[in-house]
Amino acid sequence: MAAPSTGTGQVRQAALARLRIARQWPAAGPGWSAVALALSVVRGVLPVVFAVAVSATVGRIGPVLHGTTPPARVWWPLAVAGAALIVLHLAEAAQKAVAEQLARRVDGHMYRRLIAASLSTREITPLEDPAVLDELGEAGHELRFAFRTPGAAYAGLIALVGPYTQVVGFTAVVAVVLGPWAALAMLVVVLLFRHGQRGGLRRYALVIRDVADLRRESRYLRGLAMGPAAAKELRVFGLTDWLTERYRQVYRRALAPVWAERRRIYLWPYLGYTAVGLTGVAAVLALAGARAADGVIDLAGLALVLQAVLALIRLGEFYPDSDTQTQYGMNAETAVTAFERSMARYAEPADTGRAGPPADTGRAEPADTGRAGPPAAAAPAIDFSGVHFGYPGAARPVLDGLDLHIPAGKCTALVGVNGAGKTTLVKLLARLYSPGAGTVRADGVDLADLPARDWQRRIAVVFQDFVRYELSAAANIGFGAVEHLDDRAGIRRAAREAGLLDTLDALPDGLDTLLSRAYEGGLDLSGGQWQRIAIARALFALYHGSTVLVLDEPTAALDVRAEAEFFARFAELTRSRTTILISHRLSSVRRADRIVLLDQGHVVEQGSHDELMVANGRYAAMFTLQAERFADEADSEPLTQVPG
Incomplete structure (x- = not known):
């Protein structure tokens, strides 16, 4: 999917992506979402409480030292600050645990959406379209990274409530101590810094999405080098050096526009943001110093406003708990949505994407299968x-x-x-x-x-490039009529007719042996034996109604x-x-x-x-x-x- 060409279009697309992420709350679970939101609010309020309590403590130390105030008046704000700090750390730990739960739930839903879309058409035409494959590859690639998934983005959006609650709280503190204009200046500084951070990250992520084809090729080359499928030919034909160099070239071509965009985004614009922001901060600090010198605000007020200004500067920067997660997670969700839309163009109105019977039932559906016993038609x-x-x-x-x-x-x-x-x-x-x-x-x-x-x-088909399922021998044959996987006699008959039954019976677990060395206890078959598996699969389909x-x-x-x-x-x-x-x-x-x-x-x-x-x-x-x-x-x- 092409990225919007204008800044306004990019912002609009980002807003729509955030809205789609937020709409994942049913998949995340309303209860878990409410808990995460409450923890985020707590994480936003407690730093403000801590700052107020520390300022109160600072303001009372002088009178206590001069004997005009009893020492007990220092201890209770100090106790509040300590309690706020302890609860804040507990809330952070709890939110991380809840965020992992939210991410797992949302990502599971996204995987189901991706699988459903992939299997939604009876034709394979869309899966041979390079543009559709880019969308699928982008979505699948991002879903494999725990911190860049739509689930991480959903948890990150909720986590954003905490920092923005702090922004509101500390801006209110500045308004109370120095007045509304000082508070407005600090709010502008925060939003300016945040715009630079988020805008830069958004444009950076869009560039990465624009080189999806090169990234797909680099992943393919990396898979060739690191997987067993091509290991023999790479060595026998002396392709190892070529593959290494090819991967380096493709990887550099994919990253070149990314590096160029990073330099464009993070150099001069940041200098401008920083100059304007520091000017605003310096003006607010100068006002605070002048008010303190004139005796308008006391030591507690000065300490409080200094903490608020420093906190607001920090809150205008990068949020490690949410920024990367939300941006890349939104990209992944956008890719999933784009892939769904692309596949929907090929879906038949009466064939609504249920590409295959439910795997967890094992029941035939007589009105739909046409494979219940003997052939129903000539x-x-x-x-x-x-x-x-x-x-x-x-x-x-x-x-x-x-x-x-x-x-x-x-x-x-x-x-x-x-x-x-x-x-x-x-x-x-x-x-x-x-x-x-x-x-x-x-x-x-x-x-x-x-x-x-x-x-x-x-139809029963033995394709040239038949599939070798990394499952049991029985499943590999029974997939010819998946509703009848429990027909062991039919599976044995098909294996016998294909000339493979004796071979399968001799395996450690017989027909239940996993046909893959990637799993403990699994075995692989020869090319000719796999060919017989494919023939047996087609024969099993014939037994159950294919004509x-x-x-x-x-x-x-x-x-x-x-x-x-x-x-x-x-x-x-x-x-x-x-x-x-x-x-x-x-x-x-x-x-x-x-x-x-x-x-x-x-x-x-x-x-x-x-x-x-x-x-x-x-x-x-x-x-x-x-x-x-x-x-x-x-x-x-x-x-x-x-x-x-």
Whole structure:
């Protein structure tokens, strides 16, 4: 989100951000908020009480020493000052504890908002928009810093009540002792200093937000250097020095405008604020000295006004308990709000952001899931009619007027060179993207007219970049139909069909073993075993009502023998389902009922394997080329024994 270009606009945006932070009181808890507010007021009043009591003590020391006043008159204001000091320290400790509670509550609410917004759309288009990713990255980054979160900002706003209560109290003291004009002068000094502090911090924070893309890249590079995922390649390919230098360059580019703004904000303006402020303070102190010399105010009054002036000068400076927290916390809340608004533009009116069933219930919702037991509907026929789709900034569309019929209950294989549009077609079918033009229909019904959630429940997909959840093996499979996570028999059956059950049973905790070395007792699987997990997840979805199966390079991580075993049972696994198979290995698709060759977003050839070979076109040339590369008949023999 672009920062306001004018000072007035920045102030207005900051005020609106403070208002949004203040409105988090229901999430923080009214009771906790009231306690924090009361403690802030106490912290604001007690320093004034302390100053008054100390001044009274100072004013009575002289008469006591001269014997004109009994010593007892010194002790009681001194006792009040001591009590105020003790209670003040206790209130500070209590407020810190309450502030932590408030911050946890508000930040938890913010995380829920961020998660809900991230999952609010059935399409993934917004999550591939750099501007939206900047908003998400900024919000998520700030939420990870305990003192820069919206929760810290909420606690900081309440904490501000204390200093401003002191400002009111000490200004009143100056007014009583020296008169209203002296009090007004000190109030102007305080507000001038505060404007410089807050305005500078606000502009500084806006500059940091403006370099969000560079900060995101620096975090990515830092993650590469410090995480295990890239550790092998960084060392084998000798990328460590390059990565270090690249991180240094990006980090410096991100900080250069920040440093320049700091110099602009904190140099000459501060000198001006300081000069004006010190002039006002000097005038008030001179007035106090003159009044004391003339006998207008006594020693107690002079001591009190000196304390008040010094306190007001300090109160015009930086507030460590609130300033940084509120400014950066407001930035985080603004980023969360901007991200929510961006995602809301993509949300379907009838699909109000509940992207997935409640994780804490485990119950199916019959009116919504479509996966309660056997398939409720037959496998659909799918038609792409005049479909266009292009990625933002791309020179040409990926799909350009695509017309394609996928028959119901049959297996259709999609082949073609990289970039032909195969995976994009799958994402359109899964309603992860919407076509720029044309329609995608299931049994004659435009998918755009169906709730995306309902349609996606009918699809089981093995993506190329399938997710490896750092959870149990059972959960990794059961997520194919999350409402049926308690279907252990179905999970075991899916694992068996994917050829993985024996491997999982041999793990320390069987299907309950955590599949991540990041946790104690967790283990990791090989690439081929993870591929089988993804296949088992899709099979489990089929058991619970999905009627469309999409396999995008489902055996890319399997060895030749394992791939042959999978495809030997392929027809049985996909029986009565509308199946789309994508594979670069043409020997794997030859058993499909129909093969479609895509090129530059168009269908250029289609038919059965035998028909395409007889046609001796581009598919035949590609198949022959691959066959020559893998001339060993043993590699393909298991595949040819299965009827197509």
